[in-house]
Amino acid sequence: MKKLAFHTMILAFCCGMMTSALAQEQKAAAAQAPAAQPPQETVCFESRKGASEVTKRDLQPGWPNVKCSPKTGAALWYGDPYDGTVPMGKMPGLEKIPEGHAVVKPRSEKLAILPMCATACHNGVGPAFNPPKLPKDKKPIPIPTMEGLLPDAKDLQHGRGRIWCLDCHHTTKRNMLVDNYGDPVSIDQPQLLCGKCHGDKMRDWRDGIHGKRIGEFASTGKKRWFTCTECHNPHNVQDGARNKGFVQIAPEAPPQLPKGMKDAKYERVHGIAH
Amino acid sequence: MLSASALMGSAALMTMSDDAKAATEWAEHFQKNYRLMTDAEKAEARTRLERRYSSEYGKKVTVDTTGPQPGVLMGYALNVRKCIGCRRCVHACVEENNQSRGTRPGEKIEWIQVLRMERGEFSKDKMNQGYPEGLGIQVGGNAYTPAGQVLEGQYRYEPEAVPEKDATYMPIACMQCEKPPCVKVCPVRTTYREADGPVVIDYNWCIGCRMCMGACPYWARRINLTTPVLPKEEMNPVTHYLGNRPRMRGVVEKCHWCLQRTRQGRYPACVEVCPVGARKFGNLLDPESEVSLILARKNVFRLKAELNTFPKFFYFYD
Structure with a gap:
């Protein structure tokens, strides 16, 4: 009897807790709802999470620019392949493509701290830069602020210890990359940098074999080209939860099971008649 | 004679009917195989279908009848080393091609597996x-x-x-064979190879006998056993007569390389959505196209090549 009473008490206590918790959640939801309702934006990621994204909008009634997966949040369908793109700029080997037929989505828009790089810290002023001098060796000096802003920099997973920051980032213009001749190139044109080492991949990319292009399929048609860093994270191309060179992502929903099959493991358990 | 005139009268009434669906169905009974239709008949069928679908789905639906473009032979290549199995192509295909998407058995149709x-x-x-x-x-x-x-x-x-x-x-998915077994077995000749490559189906002439499904060595064909479930808001209003226009119950359907897109020069939906860029599409007659360059440069194989179906869908690896 005593035990029962004790259990009842626990149950009552839990119920009370739950109702209060639920009420709190509801309150929170109610508080969030008016704030979240006006924009009603659906943003989906394109190739990998954390790189380029598209915001859903209607081009015509019932004809959106993109459809997003409700399960994973990935872009599932393109109505307008050129959404938010700019001309690619000069690219050696692509002279045959008519002007304006090669477009890219600027990477700089997605890199939040990029505008600050060359102004806030790497601005060429301060005791370390007066007179301007470069580090003696290629061992990166741990700078807590830098590592805080960019955790990948702590243990660079690219080049297996053979490369460091300034092999890719320009020495004096830190918001730019370096091309073959050491000249600064825009961060929107990483292919000019990556092709220095990965020449075979760049050749295939230029011909449309490696990487991804969307738009018109004719070889001179207008295409949106996906640049290197839209699919690969340059600071982490080696390790992590990856297989076959790709960071693992959640798959979309599986197809319907055939009639009579209860679950995907059914055959393993029950066998099949041949 | 009387009965004949009565029938004709009712036919006239049906054709003039305000109900777009009834008028279309009646007219479709007298429609020829798509390949035998004249341009005028095609245009008529197109207007009829546009009217029907627009009223059925509550938005402006277009039914394209663009034919094969000269100098184009479509080809497809897929990098098997790159595919990560995320199934985005499967769902892109469903978004694009108006497949049935119900939850009960046989109501969910996907062309890519x-x-x-x-x-x-x-x-x-x-x-x-x-x-x-x-x-x-x-x-x-x-x-x-x-x-x-x-x-x-x-x-x-x-x-x-x-x-x-x-x-x-x-x-x-469908390999768009140059010698398609499905075309050989079709008793009503409703499925055939278009001049620019893809094997297509005139849904109106399909009798649902499923001979093609048995003949296809690639498990590419699907049948609408039930009335397709296609919510109005999810319906893709840009359609092609031989492509993604809404199908009826009892007809077979399959991949047609997004004819409504590719005839207008666009990449198929699955190519555009592949996050790893494993899917490639291009014109085989253009030596500069990516598929031609893959055939020239990479290790390429075709699925079940020993069957002499000569697919235009190539698998390759780096």
């Missing part, structure tokens, strides 16, 4: 194990290792994240 295969290997300790045991059909690997046996349920894989360490993925 992503096969999951276990990796096979040659290892010393497995050399004397003899032939594989266990369930299923061996589709890969080798005689010494049971890896590569695939059960149908495995295609319904649903791990937390893909690619899995021990799996390889191989998407299959």
